Amino acid sequence: MTAWLPDSIEVELAGPNLIRLWLPGLHADVDVERQVTIDWERLRITWGSETTTSCNGTLQVLRLTAGRSAVSVHLTGPPGASRSTVDTWVESALDALETVVAAECRTKQAVHQPAL
Numbered sequence: 001m002t003a004w005l006p007d008s009i010e011v012e013l014a015g016p017n018l019i020r021l022w023l024p025g026l027h028a029d030v031d032v033e034r035q036v037t038i039d040w041e042r043l044r045i046t047w048g049s050e051t052t053t054s055c056n057g058t059l060q061v062l063r064l065t066a067g068r069s070a071v072s073v074h075l076t077g078p079p080g081a082s083r084s085t086v087d088t089w090v091e092s093a094l095d096a097l098e099t100v101v102a103a104e105c106r107t108k109q110a111v112h113q114p115a116l
Contacts, residue, residue, distance in 0.1 A: 003096065003100050004093050004096035004097040004099075004100050005093055005096070006088075006089045006092040006093055006096075008023070008089070009021065009022070009023055009089065010022040010023075014033050017035055017036050017037065018033055018034070018035055018036065019033065019034055019036050019047065020032070020033045021033075021034065021055060023055075023078050023081070030054075030055070030078040030079065030080075032054070032055045032078070034047045034048045034052065034055060034056060035047065035048070035049060042060065043060060043061035043062075043063070044058060044059070044060040044061075045058070045059045045060075046058045048076070052076075053076070054076055054077065054078050054079050055076065055077070055078050056075075056076050057073065057074050057075035057076060058072075058073070058074045059071060059072070059073050060072045067105075071094060071097065073090055073094070075090060077089075
């Protein structure tokens, strides 16, 4: 994730299926932990839950045709972040994710292959 998240967002693994996010530079620095669920069959990552009111969301890859896909993102940003700030973060992250995926496709190496 650090390869495609914006530079202003720091993330680390805090435990099994648990990430810790730091979002510096808002009205107050935001430091949160969120559960993460990865569904490889549906190509979906979910973080947070229905009970968390900020810093939660879902990213899902939608297969369009062979070699083509789209990404759908639903995100609730941190407290104090404007919509334009969150939109900028998402746009930056999607651009970086596209670069990572394109590089993997060129080298035919995947970051992760689910167990069979």
